[in-house]
Amino acid sequence: MASLLDSVDQRTQLVGENRLEILMFRLHGRQLFAINVFKVQEVVRLPKLTLIPQRHPHMCGVITLRGKTIPVIDLAQAIGMRPLLHNENSTVIVTEYNRSIQAFLIGSVERIVNLNWENIQPPPRTAGRQHYLTAITNVDDSIVEIIDVEKVLAEIVPMNTKISAEKLSNPLLAKARGREVLIIDDSMVALHQLTDALGQLGMIVHKATDGLKGLQQLQLWADQGVVLTDKLLMVVTDAEMPEMDGYRLTTEIRHDPRLRDLYVVMHTSLSGSFNAAMVEKVGCDNFLSKFQPDRLADVVQERLQRDEV
Structure with missing residues (x-):
């Protein structure tokens, strides 16, 4: 899975050209989801999970990875789907958003796709999970839903908007x-x-x-x-x-x-x-x-x- 992210230097050339790469994955069933590869630090098997008391319902626990303690969020549950089962064969996507690092438990990783932003469209008003989507796209005749991770995180750790x-x-x-x-x-x-x-x-x-x-x-x-x-x-x-x-x-x-x-x-x-x-x-x-x-x-x-x- 680490090889998915080996070409970071090449991907930096996409920015400024109205292009991006998305990491596609599944949660339950056949529906494809995605996030921008630039937010992804690595994709790994789930390390030993430590439960913590009074954790948010969407948090599975924490893991230790490269000397850092990282919270693990059940992404399916966070966007309103049933929770994912997890074991030593489960996959997590380690990401950085808003100066914080977190891991998302997913079902399975698919692949990375290079796209033009012009092919990324706002979600239709009829989208069932529109509340948690920033956009959709089409890859090989399959709809891919791009998740609004900022919303997911804001519901778990509300962001302070007050100016001092x-x-x-x-x-x-x-x-x-x-x-x-x-x-x-x-x-x-x-x-x-x-x-x-x-x-x-x-x-x-x-x-x-x-x-x-x-x-x-x-x-x-x-x-x-x-x-x-x-x-x-x-x-x-x-x-x-x-x-x-x-x-x-x-x-x-x-x-x-x-x-x-x-x-x-x-x-x-x-x-x-x-x-x-x-x-x-x-x-x-x-x-x-x-x-x-x-x-x-x-x-x-x-x-x-x-x-x-």
Whole structure:
């Protein structure tokens, strides 16, 4: 299973090209699920599982892997399916989201598939598990459901969206009140978190659920004669989204004379120096790992300071 992830260096070349690779797997039955390979650290057989008292119902326990204690989450149960049976032959996907490491118990691993974000679509309104999906795609005539892992994790460990009183007391942040911001993310959880935090600053929030919709909204305002740098204090975008990712969105913004001076912040659960390098490559003004309300306030402050110069 480790060989599935041997080509990480090659996959880094996909980012910025509106492409991604997904790791496909099954939970129960024939339905295929997936997550972005960039979130995956390794795929292994389930090590010895240690039960912990008063654990969340969706947590199987914890494992020790390479000297780290990692919680194991039953992904089937977490998205509303019946729990998975587990033994020494069970498989776990070890992932990193929002600066934390966790393992997901699954049924079986299928394979990695290279796709274009344009082939990743929002889930239909009739999808039974829409609440836990960010997108769907089609591979070899089979529907693949891409799971909203941020929502799964937020239900197990609720994310704090409150900006500290110390940050809010900064007089410069008072100038954010009434200013407008466009936030772009395919996760309803992430949109809620950003809206809540920015609302504490008194900001007016516009939303889009993927990069293409975000770009179309910006272009519509520009077509109407709106000066975008006057209207919007900033654009905050996720990296991974259906139809157009945040890297391509930023590139499109920089190539449009009407949009190119917008202040763009990349807001993503992907972490590490690689993301920082990609942000610089495509021309973002700032980078923010999910979810840090105080750091978000700092980014707003840094943007406001530009107006003070």
